[in-house]
Amino acid sequence: MNALTHYKLANQQIRYSFINVLTGSDLSSRRLALMAAKSKNDGPGVWLTGCVHGEEVGGIAIVQEIFKKLKKEPLLQGAVYAFPLMNPMGFEIVSRSIGVSSDDLNRTFPGNPKGSLAERIADKVFTTIMGTNPALVLDLHNDWTQSIPYTLIDPYPGAEHKEAYEKVKEYAEQTGFVVINEQEEADDRDDLKRTLSGSLLLKNVPAITLELGEAYVVNEQNVEEGVKAIWNILMRLGMVNPSEQTMDYSIPAELRGKILHYSHQPVSSASGIIRFKVKPGQLVKKEQPIAKIYNVFGKLEQTLVADRDGIVLGHADSSVALPGEPIVSFGFI
Numbered sequence: 001m002n003a004l005t006h007y008k009l010a011n012q013q014i015r016y017s018f019i020n021v022l023t024g025s026d027l028s029s030r031r032l033a034l035m036a037a038k039s040k041n042d043g044p045g046v047w048l049t050g051c052v053h054g055e056e057v058g059g060i061a062i063v064q065e066i067f068k069k070l071k072k073e074p075l076l077q078g079a080v081y082a083f084p085l086m087n088p089m090g091f092e093i094v095s096r097s098i099g100v101s102s103d104d105l106n107r108t109f110p111g112n113p114k115g116s117l118a119e120r121i122a123d124k125v126f127t128t129i130m131g132t133n134p135a136l137v138l139d140l141h142n143d144w145t146q147s148i149p150y151t152l153i154d155p156y157p158g159a160e161h162k163e164a165y166e167k168v169k170e171y172a173e174q175t176g177f178v179v180i181n182e183q184e185e186a187d188d189r190d191d192l193k194r195t196l197s198g199s200l201l202l203k204n205v206p207a208i209t210l211e212l213g214e215a216y217v218v219n220e221q222n223v224e225e226g227v228k229a230i231w232n233i234l235m236r237l238g239m240v241n242p243s244e245q246t247m248d249y250s251i252p253a254e255l256r257g258k259i260l261h262y263s264h265q266p267v268s269s270a271s272g273i274i275r276f277k278v279k280p281g282q283l284v285k286k287e288q289p290i291a292k293i294y295n296v297f298g299k300l301e302q303t304l305v306a307d308r309d310g311i312v313l314g315h316a317d318s319s320v321a322l323p324g325e326p327i328v329s330f331g332f333i
């Protein structure tokens with residue numbers, strides 16, 4: 001680990017450094033940037049991780065904004081760590097995978113030092129995080145272009161991890177976003193294990209995924225919302241001054257404190273052009289039309305209606321409908 005920058009304030013140190021992950025055939029090194037802000041007072045360690053999927057760039061900007069804030073308002077206690085860019089090779093070619101292979105880095109956790117390249121990177125990330133005995137890990141992702149920020153929690157990992165899972169639910173609520181559970185219980189332990197958040201949970205480390213709007217381009221509004229959500233959690237942990245920020249919940253009052261279930265049903269059963277009838281963030285009632293699919297002559301082929309009451313999280317990046325393709329994603333009550 002070699003330090004790049006070192007800021008020293010009276011009660012806090014900020015250090016930017018690298019972790020080597022790979023030496024290239026030209027002997028260049030691929031490294032992961034590591035950021036750390038440490039208070040001189042002991043306290044919880046919180047991790048921010050960004051860009052595990054190379055095209056999900058918003059988290060990098062959020063990490064940068066958090067550290068800018070920490071330079072002005074040093075931590076009262078504890079430490080904030082960040083891997084702002086976990087997948088630099090994917091980032092540079094704007095790819096979800098790690099670039100040199102089609103592996104999804106977020107399906108290779110907790111990694112393996114003797115495994116595939118993705119597993120080796122995952123192992124470096126995972127062991128570094130675990131080495132700090134973290135209180136919480138916030139993994140920053142992006143979703144469809146037209147989507148609202150929401151908080152994703154893992155399926156219930158079983159009684160032996162209940163304590164960490166209770167904390168996950170508590171922190172998730174503090175983000176102020178809609179809280180979504182992809183599945184109530186993991187039907188396959190391996191599913192849970194392969195993601196960063198799931199692997200951490202199985203080590204009893206509370207971890208949450210924040211889906212903060214669109215991928216590819218940094219959306220300033222979503223950066224602002226992400227920073228607020230993270231700052232609110234740091235505030236509630238007593239790590240930053242509670243003075244300035246009051247949380248403004250971006251979700252309808254009736255959804256606060258609830259855990260919703262994710263669904264992108266109904267999917268299309270026709271081919272054609274999609275005309276969306278709902279907007280991200282909109283509340284929907286069961287049987288409400290959500291999209292219409294027309295054939296090339298403008299004849300209506302299908303009207304999709306909501307399965308249940310819920311909120312629209314986002315809609316597809318394109319208006320091309322093919323049978324079986326997801327069109328709208330929901331959080332259902």
Ligand SMILES: [Zn+2]
Nearest residue numbers: 053056141142
């Ligand atoms: Zn992602």
